[in-house]
Amino acid sequence: MADQPAQPAEHATSASAMRRGPRGGAEDVKAAIFAAARACFARDGYQATTIKAIAAKAGVDTKLVHYYFGTKQALFGTLISQVFTDFGLLQDLFIAARSGRPGGAIYVRQILTLLDTTPEGQVFIGLIRSVGTHAESEQIMLAFVADVLERIVGPQVTPEVEFRSSLVGSQMLGLVFTRYILKNPVMMEASIDDLAEAVGPTLDRYLSAALGLPD
Amino acid sequence: MADQPAQPAEHATSASAMRRGPRGGAEDVKAAIFAAARACFARDGYQATTIKAIAAKAGVDTKLVHYYFGTKQALFGTLISQVFTDFGLLQDLFIAARSGRPGGAIYVRQILTLLDTTPEGQVFIGLIRSVGTHAESEQIMLAFVADVLERIVGPQVTPEVEFRSSLVGSQMLGLVFTRYILKNPVMMEASIDDLAEAVGPTLDRYLSAALGLPD
Numbered sequence: 001m002a003d004q005p006a007q008p009a010e011h012a013t014s015a016s017a018m019r020r021g022p023r024g025g026a027e028d029v030k031a032a033i034f035a036a037a038r039a040c041f042a043r044d045g046y047q048a049t050t051i052k053a054i055a056a057k058a059g060v061d062t063k064l065v066h067y068y069f070g071t072k073q074a075l076f077g078t079l080i081s082q083v084f085t086d087f088g089l090l091q092d093l094f095i096a097a098r099s100g101r102p103g104g105a106i107y108v109r110q111i112l113t114l115l116d117t118t119p120e121g122q123v124f125i126g127l128i129r130s131v132g133t134h135a136e137s138e139q140i141m142l143a144f145v146a147d148v149l150e151r152i153v154g155p156q157v158t159p160e161v162e163f164r165s166s167l168v169g170s171q172m173l174g175l176v177f178t179r180y181i182l183k184n185p186v187m188m189e190a191s192i193d194d195l196a197e198a199v200g201p202t203l204d205r206y207l208s209a210a211l212g213l214p215d
Numbered sequence: 216m217a218d219q220p221a222q223p224a225e226h227a228t229s230a231s232a233m234r235r236g237p238r239g240g241a242e243d244v245k246a247a248i249f250a251a252a253r254a255c256f257a258r259d260g261y262q263a264t265t266i267k268a269i270a271a272k273a274g275v276d277t278k279l280v281h282y283y284f285g286t287k288q289a290l291f292g293t294l295i296s297q298v299f300t301d302f303g304l305l306q307d308l309f310i311a312a313r314s315g316r317p318g319g320a321i322y323v324r325q326i327l328t329l330l331d332t333t334p335e336g337q338v339f340i341g342l343i344r345s346v347g348t349h350a351e352s353e354q355i356m357l358a359f360v361a362d363v364l365e366r367i368v369g370p371q372v373t374p375e376v377e378f379r380s381s382l383v384g385s386q387m388l389g390l391v392f393t394r395y396i397l398k399n400p401v402m403m404e405a406s407i408d409d410l411a412e413a414v415g416p417t418l419d420r421y422l423s424a425a426l427g428l429p430d
Contacts, residue, residue: 129347130348131392133344133347133349138396141397142399145399159401166393166399167414170386170390170393170402171385172389173389173392173393174387174388174392177347177388178384178388181346182353182388184381186381186429187385194378194426197426197427198378199382201420202420205416206413211412212408213409
């Protein structure tokens with residue numbers, strides 16, 4: 001019941017929208033919209049994707065997309081956080097760090113494999129590409145970082161965890177940037193294994209070593 | 216004499232251009248153009264700066280700017296490589312690595328101070344900002360990386376040195392990106408000292424540790 005529309009009055013009148021939605025309850029409708037959004041963003045990138053195109057692909061009215069997910073920016077933010085946490089990547093890295101095991105190399109391997117082989121990978125690269133010159137992309141990226149961290153760590157993110165994970169983020173962003181956007185030949189041609197071996201211990205150190213922490 | 220124009224015939228006829236140049240030899244003219252370019256790029260950024268504006272500031276004909284430095288892209292590339300090597304930053308890091316001393320923290324401190332406090336720092340940040348969406352900036356950045364490496368290491372840059380320095384570049388680029396472009400609050404608010412302590416050992420390891428090297 002928690003996933004039922006919170007303001008049914010507005011949408012009870014939008015019977016045509018509900019009729020145009022897939023059969024089933026709110027969860028099915030949301031899942032259909034989410035799958036459509038994932039496909040559209042992966043195919044067309046953030047800027048070229050419209051709510052109208054997502055609604056058409058999901059076979060629902062655009063109002064339903066807005067109703068469940070808000071603006072395009074909010075939908076996209078929800079989607080990339082969800083994809084990222086679905087893959088379980090950062091969780092494993094944090095768990096490894098907590099138990100004193102090195103998890104960095106596995107993490108680098110998983111991220112680069114995601115970027116090299118999945119449509120969502122292209123969406124992430126497109127997002128990073130736009131951050132420097134597109135204020136909305138910058139906002140999405142910042143919200144994404146904060147959202148993923150909260151999903152994994154919980155609402156009580158300490159300044160220490162924020163600093164350590166920002167250091168991890170800085171290295172991963174730089175790695176992705178040099179390999180996929182700047183297209184530095186050495187970084188493009190290096191194998192995922194070589195990069196994972198080289199960069200993994202950096203992440204382990206950022207998460208576990210004694211560091212001077214900001215006040 | 217090596218710095219005399221290599222094709223004097225073309226420019227001997229451009230007497231008006233020479234008259235409009237500052238007094239003194241080719242070196243003085245080049246230095247005046249270079250100082251003007253530095254000031255213009257620092258004030259207006261790469262994309263808004265024109266050869267005409269640089270020539271006007273240097274008090275010379277635009278033809279002389281093209282004659283000595285080629286296109287705007289080439290002039291800008293020469294300038295940022297020169298600024299970077301003038302500061303002596305990467306050289307010191309390489310020298311430290313060769314003699315087994317940690318140089319990473321000093322390097323991070325110097326780069327962040329350069330970016331925080333000098334007009335040239337703003338030009339670098341502007342360049343990195345544009346790389347993702349402006350093909351010319353991408354080319355400039357790639358040429359800059361290769362040029363700086365060759366200035367420091369000499370023409371015989373081995374694949375190992377390229378890989379190690381690309382790893383250093385990936386971390387530094389990511390650090391600059393998260394602090395100045397994405398404006399991650401934690402990275403913006405962290406002191407230069409905290410960042411230098413945290414990131415410095417990463418650079419030392421990339422330059423000196425045993426790494427799996429690409430074939």
